[in-house]
Amino acid sequence: MARVLIVDDSPTEMYKLTGMLEKHGHEVLKAENGADGVALASLEKPDAVLMDIVMPGLNGFQATRQLSKHTDPSISSIPIIIITTKDQETDKIWGERQGAKDYLTKPVDEDTLIATLNKVLAG
Numbered sequence: 001m002a003r004v005l006i007v008d009d010s011p012t013e014m015y016k017l018t019g020m021l022e023k024h025g026h027e028v029l030k031a032e033n034g035a036d037g038v039a040l041a042s043l044e045k046p047d048a049v050l051m052d053i054v055m056p057g058l059n060g061f062q063a064t065r066q067l068s069k070h071t072d073p074s075i076s077s078i079p080i081i082i083i084t085t086k087d088q089e090t091d092k093i094w095g096e097r098q099g100a101k102d103y104l105t106k107p108v109d110e111d112t113l114i115a116t117l118n119k120v121l122a123g
Contacts, residue, residue: 001025002047002121007037007063009055013106017050020110034058038066042075048120053084060084061098068099079120083108
C-alpha cells in the first residue's frame with residue numbers, strides 16, 4: 001500500500017488519521033508542523049501527504065506551496081490532501097491554488113478519507 005505523511009500538530013487528529021490509514025494497510029510517516037513536514041516529505045518522498053492548515057510556524061498553506069512548487073519533480077508531484085477545520089470556500093480555493101489535490105474538512109470520516117486518498121494516488 002501507500003506511504004502517507006500526516007502533517008498535523010494535534011495528537012488526537014494524528015492518532016485518528018494514523019488508525020484509519022493503518023487499518024487499510026498504509027504506512028504512516030508523521031510530522032507535527034509545516035517545516036518538519038516539508039523536510040520529511042523532501043527526504044522520504046511519500047506517496048501522498050495529509051496536511052493540516054492551522055499549525056505553529058509554517059502553516060499548511062505555506063508548506064503545501066513549498067512542496068507543490070518544489071524544483072525536484074519527485075517532490076512537487078507528491079499529491080497533497082488538505083485536512084482542516086477551515087471550511088470556507090475561500091480556504092478551499094486558496095488550498096487548491098497552493099497545489100493541494102483535494103480538500104477535506106474535519107472531522108473526516110474513514111470512508112471519505114480512503115476514497116479521497118485512492119483518488120489522488122490514482123492521479
